[in-house]
Amino acid sequence: MIKNFKWLLLVSLTFVACNSDDEPFVDPNSTDGTPLTAGSADFSKYVALGNSLTAGYADNALFIAGQQGSYPSILASQFALVGGGEFKIPFMADNTGGLLLGGNPIAGTRLYFNGSAPASVPGVPTTEVTNVLSGPFNNMGVPGAKSFHLLSTSYGNPAGIGSYANPYFVRFASSTSASVIGDAVAQSPTFFSLWIGNNDVLAYATSGGTGVNQTGNLNPATYGANDITDPNVFASVYTGLVDQLTANGAKGVVANLPYVTTIPYFTTVPYNPVALNATTAAQLNAGYTAYNNGLLFAQSNGLLSAAEVARRTISFSASSTNPVVIVDSYLTNLSGFGIPSYRMATSEDLIVLPARTFIGTTVGGNPAQVNGVSVPLADSWVLSKDEIQEVRVATDAYNSAIESIAQTKGLAFVNANALQTQIATGGIAANNVNVTSAYVTGGGFSLDGVHPSPRGYALIANKFLEAINETYGSNFKGVNIGLYRILYPMDPANF
Known part of the structure; x- marks a missing residue:
């Protein structure tokens, strides 16, 4: 018994020695385990x-x-x-x-x-x-x-x-x-x-x-x-x-x-969230016919280039990914001819987050007046x-x-x-x-x-x-x- 006790005591002392302060300190708050340091900075204030x-x-x-x-x-x-x-x-x-x-x-x-x-x-x-x-x-x-x-x-x-x-x-x-x-x-x-x-x-x-x-x-x-x-x-x-x-x-x-x-x-809000069937798309296109014809009139009189006419032309299709229609103040101003500055959004435009609950709502409950579709989004809804x-x-x-x-x-x-x-x-x-x-x-x-x-x-x-x-x-x-x-x-x- 006494002999065994002495051996246990020796093992115990050896274990303590192996876990003494001689072991390197590892700081869990530092990048490398070494003691944390402020370096040359003073963070006191x-x-x-x-x-x-x-x-x-x-x-x-x-x-x-x-x-x-x-x-x-x-x-x-x-x-x-x-x-x-x-x-x-x-x-x-x-x-x-x-x-x-x-x-x-x-x-x-x-x-x-x-x-x-x-x-x-x-x-x-x-x-x-x-x-x-x-x-x-x-x-x-x-x-x-x-x-x-x-x-x-x-x-x-x-x-x-x-x-x-x-x-x-x-x-x-x-x-x-x-x-x-x-x-x-x-x-x-x-x-x-x-x-x-x-x-x-x-x-x-x-x-x-x-x-x-x-x-x-x-x-x-x-x-x-x-x-x-x-x-x-x-x-x-x-x-x-x-x-x-x-x-x-x-x-x-x-x-x-x-x-x-x-x-x-x-x-978050896509530029093209408008889902339409063929009938609704055709109705909308009919509604924008006068606007599109106005663009062609402006082109024929040298007021718009063919490229800008193409950019401004509004055309919907039977699809789940029609772009919204927006007001763009950077377009050529034709208000004097009664032609507003409308176009369809592209992937180069960004729709602001609050528009997620606005696009598709109606104006005054009128089903023919749909925001972002038949009623273009105002400038505040889009970062062009x-x-x-x-x-x-x-x-x-x-x-x-x-x-x-x-x-x-x-x-x-x-x-x-x-x-x-x-x-x-x-x-x-x-x-x-x-x-x-x-x-x-x-x-x-x-x-x-x-x-x-x-x-x-x-x-x-x-x-x-x-x-x-x-x-x-x-x-x-x-x-x-x-x-x-x-x-x-x-x-x-x-x-």
């Missing part, structure tokens, strides 16, 4: 600037759970592992979403998926804009902000809500004359993220190009809400923002802008080929400026344009899930078709961390995106 994407906006609203899952919030959780400090967020009052101004709703509740289609969460918002929060705040993402708005000292003035002020910034601005950049710089950040510029083209795109391309106009004070920002204005503003953020030696990460045409808001090109040219110019400034300042750079293109063309596989841009089911986007889902924000955060690792020598592994949900249910109790 992190401030995030941007728009709705930075704020954590999703499902057509800003709400607590979305803010908690924003990419800056995820970044801050990783930074905390290497000395990052508190990350304060200007939380909304609920998980319902929406805003009140003087007790009256000015922004609706968030969307949820009811099993067949998106629907608004029932209830009334409880977030009152005039209940100003006490800051400062680390997440300074402001839904709706364009690049030049971050410099505005009127953006947080409650008297300007409905015109030049932003209700989300009004809630957490340090004063009625504060600017977003001013409140950010006042915190003396040691590290920052900046993702801004999406709205400088997005509002134009989501409105179907109803705004104005302001290229050549250097005065943003004259711009409308749906206009495209002049690229020179953008470059100047962006330079000024980065100069202020880096003035005291802060390091940071910036991201360029995806093409808005790769998001579900523009890729020419408008797409305007958006792309502006986006390319902004991205050129962003990357150049990042290189000049030695900042980490995220190619969000390439990321979104990859998501839209096959997806990105990670952590046993594949993230695509398919509406509802793809995992990358929320129900508004513009903003990421929780999983999408987690993927974005990881891409930011990759860029930070590359530039500053840190070794963040990032988060498991498979642990982040795709959709929020109606009831917050089930989040």
